[in-house]
Amino acid sequence: MKDQISALIDGEMPIESADHLFIALKAKNEISESWAAYHLIGDVMRGNAVFKPGFNERFMQKLELEPSVLSPRNFVSPRKSLAKTSSAWSIAASVAAVMFVGWVVLQQQVHNHVDAAPAQIAQNQITPNVASEYVLAHQSMAPSSTAYYIQPASYSESGN
Amino acid sequence: MKRFLLGCLMAAQYFAVTYSVYSFAGSDNTISANPILSNSNSTPNPWLILQKASQAARELSYEGIFMYQSGSSGRSVQITHMNYGQGEYARIVVLDGTPREVLSQGKDVVIFSPRNEKVVIEKRRGQNLFPALLPSNMDLIKASYNIKLGAIERVGGRDGQVVNLEPRDQYRYGCKLWADREYGLLIKVQTINEQHEPIEQIAFNQLTLLNSQNMDWFQPNIDHDKKYVMEDNQDKNVAPEDNTWSVSKLPDGYRKIDQVTRMVPGKPYPVTQLIFSDGLASVSLFIEPLVKGVEPKIGHTVMGATNFYANTNNGHQIVVVGEVPEATVTQIASAVTFKK
Numbered sequence: 001m002k003d004q005i006s007a008l009i010d011g012e013m014p015i016e017s018a019d020h021l022f023i024a025l026k027a028k029n030e031i032s033e034s035w036a037a038y039h040l041i042g043d044v045m046r047g048n049a050v051f052k053p054g055f056n057e058r059f060m061q062k063l064e065l066e067p068s069v070l071s072p073r074n075f076v077s078p079r080k081s082l083a084k085t086s087s088a089w090s091i092a093a094s095v096a097a098v099m100f101v102g103w104v105v106l107q108q109q110v111h112n113h114v115d116a117a118p119a120q121i122a123q124n125q126i127t128p129n130v131a132s133e134y135v136l137a138h139q140s141m142a143p144s145s146t147a148y149y150i151q152p153a154s155y156s157e158s159g160n
Numbered sequence: 161m162k163r164f165l166l167g168c169l170m171a172a173q174y175f176a177v178t179y180s181v182y183s184f185a186g187s188d189n190t191i192s193a194n195p196i197l198s199n200s201n202s203t204p205n206p207w208l209i210l211q212k213a214s215q216a217a218r219e220l221s222y223e224g225i226f227m228y229q230s231g232s233s234g235r236s237v238q239i240t241h242m243n244y245g246q247g248e249y250a251r252i253v254v255l256d257g258t259p260r261e262v263l264s265q266g267k268d269v270v271i272f273s274p275r276n277e278k279v280v281i282e283k284r285r286g287q288n289l290f291p292a293l294l295p296s297n298m299d300l301i302k303a304s305y306n307i308k309l310g311a312i313e314r315v316g317g318r319d320g321q322v323v324n325l326e327p328r329d330q331y332r333y334g335c336k337l338w339a340d341r342e343y344g345l346l347i348k349v350q351t352i353n354e355q356h357e358p359i360e361q362i363a364f365n366q367l368t369l370l371n372s373q374n375m376d377w378f379q380p381n382i383d384h385d386k387k388y389v390m391e392d393n394q395d396k397n398v399a400p401e402d403n404t405w406s407v408s409k410l411p412d413g414y415r416k417i418d419q420v421t422r423m424v425p426g427k428p429y430p431v432t433q434l435i436f437s438d439g440l441a442s443v444s445l446f447i448e449p450l451v452k453g454v455e456p457k458i459g460h461t462v463m464g465a466t467n468f469y470a471n472t473n474n475g476h477q478i479v480v481v482g483e484v485p486e487a488t489v490t491q492i493a494s495a496v497t498f499k500k
Contacts, residue, residue, distance in 0.1 A: 002384050037388040041380060044270055044281050044390070045263070131461060131468045131481070133424075138444035138481040141435050143417060144288040144295065 002034050009038050206307045206323045209339050210294055216344035217292035219243055224316075224367035225255070226290065230360040230464030239291075240377050242370060249378050252289075261380050272380050272388075279383060282391040290362050291346040300439030304328055304413035305335070313338060315348045316364040325440070330354065331411035331488045332441045333465065343369065351465045354485065360465035405447060405476070405498045411491050413438040427451070436482075436492065443482030445492055450475050460486065474498040 004021055007013040024031045221242040228235050236255040241248065252262040261272040267286040272279055288295055295301070310322025320338030327334050334352035339345065348363035407416070414436040421432045431448040450456055456477055457470040469480045469489040478496055480489040 006382075033387060034384060037382070037386075040281065040388050040390065041382065044283065045380075131463065134444070134446055134468065134479050134481045135463070135466055137424075137433060137446070138435075138442075140284060141418060141420070141433060141444060142287065142442040142482075143435070143437050144293055144440060144442060 001031060005031065005034050006038055009035075009042060204309070204321070206309045207298060207302070209309075209321060209323055209344075210298060210301075210307075210337070212344040213337070213339045213346045214292065214294040214296050214298075216340075217241075217294075217346065218248060218296075220343060220345065221370040222343070222345065222367060223370055224364050226362055226364045228290075228362045230466075233464070236365075240370075242373075242375070242378075244373055249375070251377060253381070259381070263378065263380060270380075274383065274386060277386060279386045279388050280391050281388060290349060291364075293346060293349060295439055298439070300413070300415070300437070301325065304332060304438045305440070310336070312341065316366055318342070318347055318364070318367060320347050329412060330485060331413065331491070332438055332484055333359070335440060338363075340367070343367075351483065353465075360483070403499075405474075405496055407434065407445065407492070407495050408497050409491075409495050410436060411488050414443065414488075414492075417442075441482065441484050441488075443480060443484055443488060443492055445496070446477075446479040446481070447496065448477050450477050460490070462486070469493050 001021075001024060004013060004018070005025075008015070008018050008021055021031075025035055026032075221244065223238075223240040225236055225238050228237060235257060238253045238255055239250065240252075241250040243249070247266045248264070250262075250264045252264075254260040258274055260274070263270050263272075264286060269284040269286055271282040271284060273282065274280075305325040305327055308324040308326065310324055313320050313322055315338050319341045321341050323337045323339060325335040325337065333354075334356075336350040336352055336358070337346055338348035340347045345367070347367060349361070350358040351360040353359045410416075415438075416434055417437050418435040419432065421430045424431050427448065428451060429449045431446055434445040434447075436443045436445070450472060456472045457479065458472065459470055461468045465483045467480075467482060467484060467486050467489045469486070471478045471493050473496055476496075476498075478493050480493045482489055
């Protein structure tokens with residue numbers, strides 16, 4: 001299933017024959033997470049600007065500027081939409097999936113903020129753990145490095 | 161028994177033949193890409209060997225596995241690098257421990273690092289990484305190191321020409337480099353301390369040139385069970401620069417090459433990082449205001465070739481980190497002066 005999702009995103013699978021994937025996307029959380037992950041990876045690899053830093057801030061700003069539409073629209077029931085042509089159905093699913101990606105990214109960024117605050121080690125002993133933050137920051141900015149992609153062992157073991 | 165021996169001999173011969181054919185094809189490639197190598201009769205200029213190593217690491221297409229060792233930690237790393245005139249593509253996979261993965265295209269670098277149940281995607285600018293460790297311009301290195309041609313030593317099944325970079329003062333470590341005699345690539349690098357002992361090493365266990373232009377390898381290995389998230393990039397919160405301090409006297413040969421100010425998770429004030437380099441070794445200086453309730457860090461520690469020094473000065477935490485001797489980190493820390 002995930003291979004098919006990947007193939008669909010890469011354009012290796014005709015969209016017409018992907019109805020079952022869209023249904024799965026809607027039904028299964030795991031599958032829609034893969035969908036979001038593959039899109040994110042693809043965007044990063046292609047250098048798309050969609051998820052550049054500050055995405056959630058910019059998104060919320062744009063959302064603030066949007067006029068609020070108070071009149072509710074007629075909700076189309078899933079049964080009806082299934083009866084429509086498959087291409088319209090897939091477009092709707094894609095839109096839903098894109099919104100889902102945005103939501104997932106937002107959610108995860110919120111989680112990140114929570115996770116990212118490390119427990120302060122209040123001591124003036126220089127433990128490898130305290131040092132490793134600085135070592136990482138150093139290695140990621142140094143012009144030449146033998147060690148950069150090989151993080152200090154203490155860092156990976158701290159599991160942060 | 162005789163039959164067995166004959167079999168062994170045949171097999172050995174078979175390997176010898178295929179190997180020579182292969183290495184012939186390999187050398188053909190190398191010579192066309194790097195004409196400097198062809199006159200190997202006269203004593204080679206060691207700077208030219210390094211120049212060629214820098215070039216070969218970027219221009220050749222190769223794959224291999226190298227081992228990085230520093231202090232008590234070591235990791236095997238798989239590298240695939242391709243350049244068929246349309247720019248550089250590389251994939252680096254850490255084989256031991258956390259399966260970190262790096263894909264780069266030209267100067268764009270994307271890193272996939274698993275952390276617990278997530279995989280964090282980071283975007284970085286390119287760096288000089290092994291085997292492309294040397295900068296294309298050697299002038300800064302020439303000013304701070306003496307060079308000496310060494311013997312020929314075998315590394316990972318390849319013949320390597322040893323070149324020694326000896327520091328001109330106590331502010332940097334020495335460096336011993338092995339350049340593949342055929343391909344020109346660096347196949348091994350050691351950082352040498354004041355006592356002439358190796359303190360950090362990176363070396364190929366196996367290395368082959370690529371003959372195919374197939375790009376199927378250029379994709380990350382996706383873990384279906386993990387969430388992929390972009391790195392929390394804090395650069396957006398760059399605060400106005402704190403101009404109350406300056407760095408007065410750097411150790412000889414070091415230059416400031418970059419400066420960034422950013423917010424760091426868990427810290428209320430921005431941290432400023434300055435990066436200094438002598439062309440080979442680099443040092444980072446971090447300055448941040450001290451926070452009430454957080455004990456300042458003071459002291460010195462060594463992790464492999466990395467020296468770490470922390471101090472406080474005028475209400476600021478100062479931290480200096482680099483793959484340099486202790487004298488360099490302490491001197492840079494004390495070079496920070498505050499305007500009164």
